[in-house]
Amino acid sequence: MAIVDGPVPKFSQLADILRARITSGELPTGTPIPSEYDLEQEYGLARGTIRKAIGVLREEKLIVTVHGKGSYVA
């Protein structure tokens, strides 16, 4: 998957990608999702955009985030 420039916001596209990686089982419960920095590098997005996508998944209770540590699949 790749983030494309188009009508769908990038943060939304990233949320979709991460959600798929979680629900598919690629990222099982308890495992850490890539750090914000790693996601920046991997998808070529700004940190604010990454955080917005993560916020979506946190809102959906799919992940939990711990300050200074990272985000984990719920």
Place this chain on the structure above:
Amino acid sequence: MAIVDGPVPKFSQLADILRARITSGELPTGTPIPSEYDLEQEYGLARGTIRKAIGVLREEKLIVTVHGKGSYVA
């Protein structure tokens, strides 16, 4: 030299200052750069900004950094 609030990013200004201190000979090869904490105090910047400036000089091969020790003029 002082860091000013303006169009030039602070991390870039600090990188310029440190580069000048190195190339002028004030900080000869092998000598340690002030610690991140000391640079914070001296220039009134956040640690992240300090680290970004140091990263620039490391990229330029002007300094090398050792975990737990410090950064040294290359």
Place this chain on the structure above:
DNA sequence: GTACATTTGTTCGTATGTATA
């Protein structure tokens, strides 16, 4: 060998300014 202080490494939290659609 342990405990502690110092220093760099990593990560998330928040805010501001700029530009664009």
Place this chain on the structure above:
DNA sequence: GTATACATACGAACAAATGTA
């Protein structure tokens, strides 16, 4: 005007390496 996106900057917490007492 609103939402999106990027860059910058400060703050905070946690972690690892180093050296010393």
